[in-house]
Amino acid sequence: MQRLNLPGPKARSLVERDHSVVSPSYPRGYPFVMDYGSGTEVWDVDGNRFLDFAAGIAVVATGHSHPKVVEAIQEQAAKFIHISSDFYHEKWIQLSEKLNQIAPFSEDAAVFLTNSGTESVEAAIKLARYHTGRSQFIGFLGGFHGRTIGSITFTASKPIYHRGFFPLMNGVVHAPFPDPYRPLLQTRDGETYGQAVVRYIEDELFGRILPPEDVAGILVEPIQGEGGYIVPAEGFFQALRDLCDRYGILLIVDEVQSGMGRTGKWWAIEHFGVEPDIVTSAKGIASGMPLGAMISRKSVMSWTKGSHGNTYGGNPIACAASLATIDLIQSEYLHNAAEMGGYLMDVLEEIRMRHPSIGDIRGRGLMIGVDFVKDHGTRKPNAYVRERVERFGFEHGILLLGCGKSTIRLSPPLSVKKSEIDEGMMIFDHVIGLAERE
Numbered sequence: 001m002q003r004l005n006l007p008g009p010k011a012r013s014l015v016e017r018d019h020s021v022v023s024p025s026y027p028r029g030y031p032f033v034m035d036y037g038s039g040t041e042v043w044d045v046d047g048n049r050f051l052d053f054a055a056g057i058a059v060v061a062t063g064h065s066h067p068k069v070v071e072a073i074q075e076q077a078a079k080f081i082h083i084s085s086d087f088y089h090e091k092w093i094q095l096s097e098k099l100n101q102i103a104p105f106s107e108d109a110a111v112f113l114t115n116s117g118t119e120s121v122e123a124a125i126k127l128a129r130y131h132t133g134r135s136q137f138i139g140f141l142g143g144f145h146g147r148t149i150g151s152i153t154f155t156a157s158k159p160i161y162h163r164g165f166f167p168l169m170n171g172v173v174h175a176p177f178p179d180p181y182r183p184l185l186q187t188r189d190g191e192t193y194g195q196a197v198v199r200y201i202e203d204e205l206f207g208r209i210l211p212p213e214d215v216a217g218i219l220v221e222p223i224q225g226e227g228g229y230i231v232p233a234e235g236f237f238q239a240l241r242d243l244c245d246r247y248g249i250l251l252i253v254d255e256v257q258s259g260m261g262r263t264g265k266w267w268a269i270e271h272f273g274v275e276p277d278i279v280t281s282a283k284g285i286a287s288g289m290p291l292g293a294m295i296s297r298k299s300v301m302s303w304t305k306g307s308h309g310n311t312y313g314g315n316p317i318a319c320a321a322s323l324a325t326i327d328l329i330q331s332e333y334l335h336n337a338a339e340m341g342g343y344l345m346d347v348l349e350e351i352r353m354r355h356p357s358i359g360d361i362r363g364r365g366l367m368i369g370v371d372f373v374k375d376h377g378t379r380k381p382n383a384y385v386r387e388r389v390e391r392f393g394f395e396h397g398i399l400l401l402g403c404g405k406s407t408i409r410l411s412p413p414l415s416v417k418k419s420e421i422d423e424g425m426m427i428f429d430h431v432i433g434l435a436e437r438e
Ligand code: PLP
Pocket: 057, 116, 117, 118, 119, 121, 144, 145, 146, 147, 221, 225, 226, 254, 255, 256, 257, 258, 282, 283
């Protein structure tokens, strides 16, 4: 298999210029310098072609520059680019109506549009406090919710996100996420691991440090993203919903990464048969235009005029891109994500047989994690193999991103074709072999 000579001369020169002026805080893993893209394919400035199995961190839901999304953006840009949230426009209303239709509540929804995932989470935190009149929250170890001071307080996937930034927001206590592959808690007879985690919240957190009547909300990713693409253990969400109902706590699901069709359903929470009270969204919602949403049950969005807002909320170009994206997901890609996700899982199970470093393969739809271990008995994370797979993948023409301590996330556009999965997984198989032999 051909190894590309990377970075090429143009990429090298641009990376050098970038390093002299761009903030050094970005966690860039390898020097891919984009020139253009189409669907799942991208090209760098030196003309090298790659398959994009990262999709801009699960953002370009409809693939790179889908013609219908591009057309919607161009048409809207020619009409008006901005008017501000002090006024009204039709695409904003249409998009909110659409989000109401697909929201995972039986009750009607109300929608607050934002510009990013972290802003959606901040809006959810504020609404939960406002609506309940309570101040405290529960988050989960391994969770990722963004990098502004409120959301970063919940973020608990790596210490670097907190180092140097204290003090954070007051009032967040973390519980273990119900990771069935590496459980932290003991399960009792007749109990699932998901139920054990909720019992820990009730007995240990509520019983010792956190009066439940002070808790406004529990913020959780239905499938953890940055923390390792972890699907929660059985019984978790039913028990958590029940706990929230008993204590009048809002269940806030962060669907910034897992939502908008990524898992083969509109929202990942739909896999677990419960309804949340608030949903946060961004990433795939507009195929790459900066847009997010905080969607709540209508009865929960009780804040009054002037209590929350933003300048760019409901940006018309972002709304146009989102409406085109939602149409495409609805007509084709929701189905494709479920079908291609199943196919990708089958291919990975076959690849697993050749590679002792693969410990776990998990996910739903096109949100799949491949976890590398030092040995199968201890399940100790193998960060080295993961890092080499990422790098060798790049050198052989596939863009991959890590997550958790030792996981590669596979999150191609929801439009990915079977032939692209075949080609991408042939490279993946090859580079895992290279990493294992090194
Ligand atoms: N929530 C989740 C689950 C995420 O995965 C992310 C980003 O990766 C965020 C929130 C933050 O989104 P943004 O980077 O758009 O602020």
